[in-house]
Amino acid sequence: MKYPIEKTEQEWREQLGNERYQVLRQKGTERPHTGEYNLHYEKGVYCCGACNEPLFESNSKFDAHCGWPSFDESIPGKVEYISDVSHGMKRTEILCANCGSHLGHVFDDGPTKTGQRYCVNSLSIDFKDK
Numbered sequence: 283m284k285y286p287i288e289k290t291e292q293e294w295r296e297q298l299g300n301e302r303y304q305v306l307r308q309k310g311t312e313r314p315h316t317g318e319y320n321l322h323y324e325k326g327v328y329c330c331g332a333c334n335e336p337l338f339e340s341n342s343k344f345d346a347h348c349g350w351p352s353f354d355e356s357i358p359g360k361v362e363y364i365s366d367v368s369h370g371m372k373r374t375e376i377l378c379a380n381c382g383s384h385l386g387h388v389f390d391d392g393p394t395k396t397g398q399r400y401c402v403n404s405l406s407i408d409f410k411d412k
């Protein structure tokens with residue numbers, strides 16, 4: 283898949299460092315309840331940790347008690363959805379539509395009116411105050 287921002291894996295590794303590279307580019311997952319943004323509720327926007335593209339507004343964030351930052355919707359057009367059948371499960375992986383970096387997964391078990399729970403790794407996002 284072609285993305286507006288493309289780099290070699292070596293360039294991504296140098297830019298992101300080992301921990302973020304493992305999550306964003308190798309589809310890793312951080313341990314639950316360890317991420318910087320799990321219980322973070324300031325007003326602003328959450329951006330891709332690789333390319334800084336805005337992905338989620340703070341008003342869509344909620345506490346899903348799952349151990350990862352959770353959102354009930356993304357900014358339209360900013361997230362790509364890919365079928366993921368790894369680990370013996372059928373899930374929907376979410377990627378940054380600007381650079382193809384792995385963010386986490388989206389599930390249809392959200393408690394808000396959207397019914398969605400975007401389960402996102404803190405290492406895959408950065409926060410900008412409004």
